[in-house]
Amino acid sequence: MINLVWLKTxxxxxxxxxxxxxxxxxxxxxxxxxxxxxxxxxxxxxxxxMREGKSFSLTDAGIKLHQQxxxxxxxxxxxxxxxxxxxxxxxxxxxxxxxxxxLKLYPYMLDIQQQHRQLAINYKFAPNKNIEQDLxxxxxxxxxxxxxxxxATIISQKVAVEPLVLVTANTVSTIxxxxxxxxxxxxHPDGEHHAQALLSKNYAQFEHISQFEHQxxxxxxxxxxxxxSRGLGFTVLPLYAVKAFSKPEKxxxxxxxxxxxxxxxLCQNRHSLENNRSKYIKSAIIDFIA
Numbered sequence: 001m002i003n004l005v006w007l008k009t010x011x012x013x014x015x016x017x018x019x020x021x022x023x024x025x026x027x028x029x030x031x032x033x034x035x036x037x038x039x040x041x042x043x044x045x046x047x048x049x050m051r052e053g054k055s056f057s058l059t060d061a062g063i064k065l066h067q068q069x070x071x072x073x074x075x076x077x078x079x080x081x082x083x084x085x086x087x088x089x090x091x092x093x094x095x096x097x098x099x100x101x102x103l104k105l106y107p108y109m110l111d112i113q114q115q116h117r118q119l120a121i122n123y124k125f126a127p128n129k130n131i132e133q134d135l136x137x138x139x140x141x142x143x144x145x146x147x148x149x150x151x152a153t154i155i156s157q158k159v160a161v162e163p164l165v166l167v168t169a170n171t172v173s174t175i176x177x178x179x180x181x182x183x184x185x186x187x188h189p190d191g192e193h194h195a196q197a198l199l200s201k202n203y204a205q206f207e208h209i210s211q212f213e214h215q216x217x218x219x220x221x222x223x224x225x226x227x228x229s230r231g232l233g234f235t236v237l238p239l240y241a242v243k244a245f246s247k248p249e250k251x252x253x254x255x256x257x258x259x260x261x262x263x264x265x266l267c268q269n270r271h272s273l274e275n276n277r278s279k280y281i282k283s284a285i286i287d288f289i290a
Contacts, residue, residue, distance in 0.1 A: 004076055006040040007069050009033055010048065014058065014066045074138075078273045088276040089116040095281070096124040096131045097144035098190060099221025100162065100238035101264060101289065105144070108288050112281070119277060125221060127189035135269050141278045142285070143267040146238075147193065155270045160289045161261040162238040164198045166254045169231040175254045177205050184215035186233040188224045191217075194236040194262070201258040225251055238262055264289065 013022045013033060023030045041048050048062035097105060102125045109121045131143040135154050149156055192209045199206040215233035218224045221241055228235050229250035242253055266285065
């Protein structure tokens with residue numbers, strides 16, 4: 001079994017790139033760093049570093065050990081932390097979701113935090129692809145997405161459905177294909193995905209969002225409908241986002257012939273150690289939005 005102390009010294013040396021600075025960071029002597037790396041090489045019976053004076057380069061074995069060793073050290077640290085403290089109401093839970101559901105969910109998460117003041121909620125609004133990447137890299141504990149992930153490292157469960165709606169300024173009373181092409185599209189991070197899902201079911205002419213003139217873009221969920229309300233274009237959004245708009249009297253939601261619901265998935269990294277606070281928050285989310 002690999003000695004984790006020696007492995008940490010080796011990985012730190014590779015990250016820092018300097019024996020003396022590594023020694024300072026780990027509160028060791030430079031010779032101590034060298035000795036631990038040599039002991040690790042002896043344990044593995046493999047050369048890890050090619051020493052070149054005061055510098056070094058990695059062998060192929062060293063590169064592999066550094067890549068996989070980081071994951072091993074992180075898992076070890078997570079295990080130690082989980083064993084030492086696993087109170088469901090203490091610690092930080094990192095969550096990410098698209099803005100639409102976030103407008104509804106984040107205030108509820110703050111309600112929970114007010115009840116349990118030692119529980120911290122880190123909430124990030126992001127598009128699906130960014131959330132999937134953060135889950136893969138274990139930067140967040142829980143992700144809510146509207147596209148089922150195909151990543152082998154991510155496990156998903158269906159928790160809710162959310163209607164997609166077409167929105168214009170309140171001055172637009174009826175919607176036709178010609179109306180849409182005249183208005184143009186107000187885009188947002190999931191705009192293409194939402195438009196494709198709803199418009200393809202309702203308009204035989206629709207092929208791609210590029211058929212409409214681009215009239216603007218916003219990545220702030222609370223502001224996407226601002227240009228729409230001013231008559232600058234139309235957009236497609238989940239209903240939660242539309243209901244949260246601060247000027248509902250200035251917009252109009254159009255009911256199309258064929259409704260489309262977007263499925264909401266709760267996702268986690270299958271390799272992450274799930275602590276009790278994450279379990280508690282996950283259960284609270286499911287009960288709230290289901």
